[in-house]
Amino acid sequence: MDDSASVPELTYGSYLQLDDLLSLQRDGKDISNDELHFIIVHQTFELWFKQIIHQLKEVRDELGASEVPEKAIPSCVHGMRRVTEIFGLMAHQWSVLETLTPQGFLAFRDELGTASGFESYQMRELEIVLGLTNSMRGSNFDPIEQFRKIVSGDPGQQHALDKLIEASSKPSLLEVVMSWVKRTPIMGSRVDDPDDAITVEDYVQAHLEAFNKHSHDQQDFMMKTTDMKQEMVESRFDAARSQARDFLLPGGDVDRARAGLLFIESYRELPLLTWPRALVDAVVELEESMVKWRHSHARMVERIIGRRVGTGGSSGVDYLDATAAYRVFTDLWGVRTVLVRPGLRPKIGNPEFYGFTVGS
Numbered sequence: 028m029d030d031s032a033s034v035p036e037l038t039y040g041s042y043l044q045l046d047d048l049l050s051l052q053r054d055g056k057d058i059s060n061d062e063l064h065f066i067i068v069h070q071t072f073e074l075w076f077k078q079i080i081h082q083l084k085e086v087r088d089e090l091g092a093s094e095v096p097e098k099a100i101p102s103c104v105h106g107m108r109r110v111t112e113i114f115g116l117m118a119h120q121w122s123v124l125e126t127l128t129p130q131g132f133l134a135f136r137d138e139l140g141t142a143s144g145f146e147s148y149q150m151r152e153l154e155i156v157l158g159l160t161n162s163m164r165g166s167n168f169d170p171i172e173q174f175r176k177i178v179s180g181d182p183g184q185q186h187a188l189d190k191l192i193e194a195s196s197k198p199s200l201l202e203v204v205m206s207w208v209k210r211t212p213i214m215g216s217r218v219d220d221p222d223d224a225i226t227v228e229d230y231v232q233a234h235l236e237a238f239n240k241h242s243h244d245q246q247d248f249m250m251k252t253t254d255m256k257q258e259m260v261e262s263r264f265d266a267a268r269s270q271a272r273d274f275l276l277p278g279g280d281v282d283r284a285r286a287g288l289l290f291i292e293s294y295r296e297l298p299l300l301t302w303p304r305a306l307v308d309a310v311v312e313l314e315e316s317m318v319k320w321r322h323s324h325a326r327m328v329e330r331i332i333g334r335r336v337g338t339g340g341s342s343g344v345d346y347l348d349a350t351a352a353y354r355v356f357t358d359l360w361g362v363r364t365v366l367v368r369p370g371l372r373p374k375i376g377n378p379e380f381y382g383f384t385v386g387s
């Protein structure tokens with residue numbers, strides 16, 4: 028008997044399960060071109076969310092391993108860069124949706140009832156995997172509670188709730204990134220070296236001195252060259268100096284992860300810091316691309332529905348603008364505020380450790 032006759036040959040269509048995929052757009056129902064486009068754009072985003080979550084979980088697991096092999100870092104950076112590209116692509120995709128006119132949307136909007144992107148469980152899972160906490164949202168919103176309610180009305184959504192609970196039971200990308208940067212060798216000292224605490228404290232104090240000098244120089248220059256009120260300039264720079272101290276010495280003690288970030292950002296040219304720097308850059312680019320995506324969603328919404336209440340019941344554009352202010356990787360952003368110009372950096376200790384001598 029010829030077996031090959033019973034096994035259909037793999038084709039483009041069967042590999043991609045195209046028939047299934049293309050049967051999910053309510054064909055046969057009487058939907059307008061506008062609505063078909065609305066559905067396809069949403070579905071495309073959800074497919075990309077799926078890829079992003081898959082990719083970020085891989086990065087989280089690789090970086091969160093108790094021993095992170097050197098070769099894992101390039102692969103994490105590569106994975107995050109892919110996610111950044113996807114967000115970039117999605118941010119541009121709003122322009123396709125903007126071909127929907129306000130009136131065109133109103134023609135079918137009421138049929139959506141209270142359905143809204145607000146209920147996208149993949150979006151919530153993505154946020155949890157990244158490490159966005161309820162307090163970072165600055166509101167009482169709790170996605171797990173949201174989905175418990177959804178499941179009570181629609182038990183078919185239990186799988187979504189399970190995914191969110193599972194994601195929140197694991198360390199987030201934020202947590203694994205911060206525990207990784209915490210292990211950065213600082214001034215040639217490794218985290219488990221006996222004098223590490225002293226070396227790191229000395230480094231942070233020396234940096235703060237440099238920061239204060241830099242800040243006083245800038246303050247003096249501004250006072251001389253502008254007609255801004257002197258007290259205002261002084262209080263602004265005073266606040267910046269005390270914020271820098273609070274950032275690097277929260278509660279008076281060194282935060283080694285922040286010190287590690289400071290070191291990576293300050294001595295970017297050291298060959299040994301090439302991958303740490305690339306990783307930090309990849310995380311910042313990823314978050315920036317997500318923020319831009321959120322921002323462009325809000326602009327698209329403003330253009331199509333103005334300041335109406337959303338179908339999910341939120342304030343609409345104002346709510347979406349507030350989500351664009353979320354920051355998950357706050358310390359990676361915060362460290363930028365406390366850098367000093369290269370000539371003021373503390374002299375690098377143990378330069379041979381990093382394979383380079385800095386002429387500072």
Ligand code: HEM
Pocket residue numbers: 068069072073124127132143144145146147150324328331332336337338339340341342343344346347350
């Ligand atoms: C005409 C098109 C669209 C309009 C007018 C619109 C409007 C809104 C509004 C007003 C909200 C706030 C929640 C609410 O009250 O409903 C929202 C949330 C959301 N929308 Fe859209 N949206 C549109 C298209 C899309 C598309 C194509 C996606 C892609 C998946 C999407 C994803 C989301 C997500 C994920 C949220 C939750 C944001 C968060 O809570 O962080 N939206 N949308």
